[in-house]
Amino acid sequence: MPSLGALAAKIPTPLKQAFKDRIYPDLLGEGETAPEWQLQSWDGQWHRLKKEWSILVFYPGDDTPGCTRQLQDFQEHYAQLQSLGCQVYAVNPAGTGSHQAFAEKYGFTFPILSDTDGAVARAFRCLVPYSPKPLVIRSVVLINPERKIRLANRGAPSVAAIIRSIQALQQGTKEGM
Numbered sequence: 001m002p003s004l005g006a007l008a009a010k011i012p013t014p015l016k017q018a019f020k021d022r023i024y025p026d027l028l029g030e031g032e033t034a035p036e037w038q039l040q041s042w043d044g045q046w047h048r049l050k051k052e053w054s055i056l057v058f059y060p061g062d063d064t065p066g067c068t069r070q071l072q073d074f075q076e077h078y079a080q081l082q083s084l085g086c087q088v089y090a091v092n093p094a095g096t097g098s099h100q101a102f103a104e105k106y107g108f109t110f111p112i113l114s115d116t117d118g119a120v121a122r123a124f125r126c127l128v129p130y131s132p133k134p135l136v137i138r139s140v141v142l143i144n145p146e147r148k149i150r151l152a153n154r155g156a157p158s159v160a161a162i163i164r165s166i167q168a169l170q171q172g173t174k175e176g177m
Contacts, residue, residue: 025125025127025129026125027124027125027126027139027141027152027153027154028124028125028141028149028152029149029152030149030150030151030152031148031149032148032149033147033148033149034049034124034141034143034147034148034149035120035123035124036048036049037049037119037120037123039089039091039113039114039115039120040096040113040114041096041099041111041112041113041114042096042097042099042100042103042112042114043100043111044096045111047089047111047113049143049147050087051145051146051147052085052086052087052145053084053085053086053087053142053143053144053145053166053170054086054087054088054089054142054143055074055081055086055087055088055089055140055141055142055143055162056089056091056124056140056141056143057070057071057074057088057089057090057091057139057140058091058092058121058124058126058136058137058138058139058140058141059071059090059091059092059136059138060092060135060136060137060138061092061094062092062094062098062099062101062102062112063098063101063102063105066138066156067092067138068106069156070138070156071090071106071108071112072106073156073158073159074088074090074110074159075106075107075108075109075110076159077159077160077163078109078110080163081159081163081166084163084166084167084170086166087110087111088110088111089110089111089113090108090110090111090112090113091112091113091115091120091121091126091136092112092113092114092115092136093114093115093116093117093118093121093133093134093136094114094116095114095116096114099112099113099114115134116134117134118134118136121134121136121137122134124139124141124152126139126141137154138154138155138156139152139153139154139155140152140153140155140156140157140162142162142165142166144169150165150169151165
């Protein structure tokens with residue numbers, strides 16, 4: 001009997017997208033105020049939204065091919081993001097032990113946060129509704145120091161493109177736009 005993944009791979013892309021469009025909640029929109037949150041990282045530290053540029057990377061699973069590639073892209077650009085005053089937070093429902101093994105295996109130096117009940121992912125509309133357990137929808141949310149959402153995307157947008165967006169938004173702020 002074929003696996004669920006093998007069956008899903010045979011579904012035509014337009015049909016998959018139509019299904020996602022009906023089931024997935026709309027992300028919080030640009031200009032909306034980001035919900036407050038507080039989560040623990042694998043190293044025991046607690047993190048919350050601060051008055052700084054922040055990127056929340058909601059990802060489905062530790063040590064899976066797509067999630068690993070996405071977080072490696074953020075790690076590759078992490079120093080540049082920090083130089084722009086931007087903190088990266090990866091968010092997933094797995095426990096701190098899973099996150100620790102994942103971070104150590106791939107050398108991730110940004111916080112990987114445990115959202116075990118999916119409350120934060122739900123608040124940002126990055127959770128599959130009606131699921132008995134938290135199933136994260138891969139999403140990236142950029143938040144400015146005033147807690148306003150400046151970018152919200154499903155999937156894994158290019159980190160280089162996110163950096164260009166941050167630079168443009170910061171330049172616009174300096175110029176009073």
